[in-house]
Structure formats: C-alpha cells, structure tokens
Amino acid sequence: MKQITVNSSAGPYAVYCGRGLLAHVGALLGPLGAISSVFALSSHRVWKHWGSKLEASLKHHGHRDTILFDDAESKKTLATVEGICRRLARAGADRRSLLVALGGGVVGDVAGFVAACYARGVRIVHVPSTLVAQVDSSVGGKTGVNLPEGKNLVGAFYPPALVVTDTNLLKTLPEREFRAGLFEVIKYGIIRDVALFRLLERRLANLLRQHPASVNWVVERCVRVKAEYVSLDEREAGLRRALNFGHTVGHALEAVARYRGLLHGEAVGWGMIAAAWLSVERGLLKPEIANRISRLVARAGPLPELPRITPEKLVEFMQADKKTVAGSLHFVLARDIGDVDTFGDIPRDMVMRVISNLRRYLADAVR
Numbered sequence: 001m002k003q004i005t006v007n008s009s010a011g012p013y014a015v016y017c018g019r020g021l022l023a024h025v026g027a028l029l030g031p032l033g034a035i036s037s038v039f040a041l042s043s044h045r046v047w048k049h050w051g052s053k054l055e056a057s058l059k060h061h062g063h064r065d066t067i068l069f070d071d072a073e074s075k076k077t078l079a080t081v082e083g084i085c086r087r088l089a090r091a092g093a094d095r096r097s098l099l100v101a102l103g104g105g106v107v108g109d110v111a112g113f114v115a116a117c118y119a120r121g122v123r124i125v126h127v128p129s130t131l132v133a134q135v136d137s138s139v140g141g142k143t144g145v146n147l148p149e150g151k152n153l154v155g156a157f158y159p160p161a162l163v164v165t166d167t168n169l170l171k172t173l174p175e176r177e178f179r180a181g182l183f184e185v186i187k188y189g190i191i192r193d194v195a196l197f198r199l200l201e202r203r204l205a206n207l208l209r210q211h212p213a214s215v216n217w218v219v220e221r222c223v224r225v226k227a228e229y230v231s232l233d234e235r236e237a238g239l240r241r242a243l244n245f246g247h248t249v250g251h252a253l254e255a256v257a258r259y260r261g262l263l264h265g266e267a268v269g270w271g272m273i274a275a276a277w278l279s280v281e282r283g284l285l286k287p288e289i290a291n292r293i294s295r296l297v298a299r300a301g302p303l304p305e306l307p308r309i310t311p312e313k314l315v316e317f318m319q320a321d322k323k324t325v326a327g328s329l330h331f332v333l334a335r336d337i338g339d340v341d342t343f344g345d346i347p348r349d350m351v352m353r354v355i356s357n358l359r360r361y362l363a364d365a366v367r
C-alpha cells in the first residue's frame with residue numbers, strides 16, 4: 001500500500017493506493033477520530049459488485065446504513081442530493097457522522113457535495129471505483145452537481161478526510177470506461193511525467209489487459225501528479241489549470257454531443273490531439289512530439305467519431321465554457337512531454353485550422 005499526502009485548506013489528507021484495500025476501509029478509519037455513525041453511499045451498479053465487501057469491512061466500525069442512488073450523469077442533480085440528505089436525516093446522521101462514497105466520479109461528486117452541505121459539513125471518505133475517479137475526481141476536493149443550464153454549475157470545494165484507492169475495483173469496470181480513464185492517464189504523462197508517458201508508450205498493451213502491477217504503478221503515478229497540483233493550487237488560481245490539457249476542445253465536444261455518445265475521457269482524447277497540434281501551430285512543440293501524442297491517444301482508443309459540427313460552431317462552444325476569461329480563448333499547450341503552460345489569446349483562425357484537421361491528425365498517427 002502506498003500513501004500519498006494531499007494538502008488542502010482543511011488540512012492534509014491521505015490517499016492510500018493499492019490492491020485489495022476495500023477490505024480494509026473500516027480499519028483505515030481509525031486515525032480520523034471520533035465518529036458517531038458511518039453511512040455508505042453508492043450506486044446500485046457499483047454496489048452489486050463490491051458492496052458486500054465494503055459492508056463487511058465497515059461492520060465493526062460504526063456502519064449504520066447504506067444509501068444507494070442512480071449514478072447516471074442525468075441524475076447528478078440537486079434532487080438526488082436532497083433525497084440523500086433526507087435519508088441521512090431520517091437515519092439520524094449528525095455532524096460527527098462519516099460518509100463513505102464507493103463509486104465513480106458521479107457518486108463521488110454527488111456524495112462529496114452532500115458531505116459539504118449536510119449539517120453544514122460532515123466528513124467523507126472516497127473509495128473511487130473507476131479509473132477516472134481513481135486518478136482524477138477523488139483527489140482535489142471538487143464536488144458538485146449539474147443544472148439543466150450546464151454541467152457542474154453548483155458545487156463546492158470540499159476535501160475528503162481520506163481516499164482509499166483499490167485498483168482491484170477496476171476489474172469489473174466496462175472496458176470502454178477503462179479506456180476513457182486511460183486518456184486522462186496519458187494527460188498526466190504529457191503535463192508532468194515523461195517517465196509515465198514513456199511507460200505508456202512501451203506497456204500500453206499490458207495496461208489494456210489490466211496487468212495488476214502496471215495498473216497499480218500507473219494509478220499511483222497519476223495520483224502523485226494530481227496531488228502535487230491540487231496541493232499547490234487547490235482553487236485553480238493558476239498552476240492547477242495544467243490539468244485542463246485537452247479539456248478546452250474536450251469540453252466543447254462533450255457539450256456539442258450533449259454528453260451522449262462521447263465519454264468525457266474520449267472527448268479529452270480528441271482534445272489532447274487538438275492541443276498538441278495547436279502547440280505545433282504556435283511554434284512551441286516539434287511535430288514529431290505532437291505525432292507521438294496523437295499515436296498514443298489513438299492506441300488507447302478507439303475514439304468515437306467526432307460529432308458532426310463546423311469548426312466555427314465548436315469555437316462558439318469553447319467561448320461559452322465557464323473557464324473562458326472574457327471571451328478570449330485560453331489553452332494549455334505543450335513545449336515538450338512533461339512541460340505545459342497556459343496560453344491566452346490564441347487566434348480563432350488558428351484554432352479552427354487545427355479543428356478542421358483533427359480527423360487527419362488521428363489518421364496520420366495510426367498509419
């Protein structure tokens with residue numbers, strides 16, 4: 001088991017990474033201090049595979065109740081949050097209760113927001129069960145839900161008390177969801193970790209087969225990168241923006257596709273190809289490196305076909321993104337593998353040129 005420490009405004013917390021940790025969640029609660037009752041929060045789909053193991057581990061550690069909810073993205077809403085809070089109230093949860101959230105990013109974001117609000121804040125332990133949740137959403141304290149007006153529009157920064165990452169949980173994850181997580185893994189290599197990027201180039205096949213030692217090594221590396229960024233810049237004032245590599249175009253593609261047919265990670269896959277070639281257009285990155293990035297993304301695929309849309313329309317969606325500052329286009333661009341920065345005022349026509357060529361970059365990479 002590896003321990004990685006994250007610093008947050010509410011104090012440091014630990015992320016434990018390893019195989020088989022689910023059975024030890026209860027025992028790991030010890031250092032958290034007095035707990036009046038423990039509530040497990042999860043979805044039916046995840047609980048079916050892993051619930052009994054978690055429940056057994058919490059048995060002698062104050063487990064009072066389990067609350068299951070639908071983890072479809074469409075149910076990541078205030079109504080779901082209200083339903084969970086009411087169940088907690090009826091079951092007698094108080095300010096010293098602890099929530100244990102077992103699931104992917106949807107469960108984590110919803111449960112994290114419940115923890116931030118219920119009784120003005122109760123402690124939460126994340127037990128992430130998807131690759132995306134393990135390498136990304138469980139670390140950093142971003143929580144929240146969607147509104148019909150937009151994704152993640154209501155939320156809070158609310159750091160967990162502890163994260164327990166058991167890579168065994170990925171065994172039951174649908175393959176496409178695993179691949180979607182791999183795109184975020186590639187992102188960590190590009191923004192901060194050349195050794196990780198090289199390992200992915202050499203051992204992607206092992207990872208796709210979920211070779212346990214490779215998966216463990218990779219998850220831990222990614223958690224370290226994420227932990228480093230959020231510890232230095234919890235509220236995304238500057239440095240943390242690097243984590244958005246591939247996300248400017250990625251988010252726009254997701255919005256265009258109306259969050260259907262394209263998983264977040266897949267949209268980021270396309271977005272990273274765009275960011276790499278935009279870096280070349282800006283004179284920052286050698287074309288060979290952009291091609292290496294495109295090739296690795298392609299190998300982690302298949303990427304679903306791009307939504308049918310003109311580059312103009314896609315740029316409009318980018319300008320509507322909540323991270324756009326006063327309408328100007330900001331991109332995280334790369335100078336090399338492991339070296340990225342944020343660049344403002346990227347000319348619109350440069351972005352459109354790169355977007356028009358996206359399919360070709362991918363085709364060239366797999367040739």
Ligand SMILES: NC(=O)c1ccc[n+]([C@@H]2O[C@H](COP(=O)([O-])OP(=O)(O)OC[C@H]3O[C@@H](n4cnc5c(N)ncnc54)[C@H](O)[C@@H]3O)[C@@H](O)[C@H]2O)c1
Pocket residue numbers: 043045046049071073076103104105106107109129130131132133136137138139140141142143152169170171172173174177264
């Ligand atoms: N808070 C953050 O910093 C942050 C970062 C990235 C993503 N997110 C959010 O996370 C969400 C996406 O999360 P995700 O990619 O983890 O997907 P998800 O939570 O939607 O889960 C994907 C699917 O896999 C199922 N599943 C989860 N774990 C499983 C397992 N071990 N075995 C079998 N099935 C399993 C789920 O039931 C679901 O059907 C989005 O809402 C996104 O906004 C948040």
Ligand SMILES: [Zn+2]
Pocket residue numbers: 136184247264268
């Ligand atoms: Zn992402």
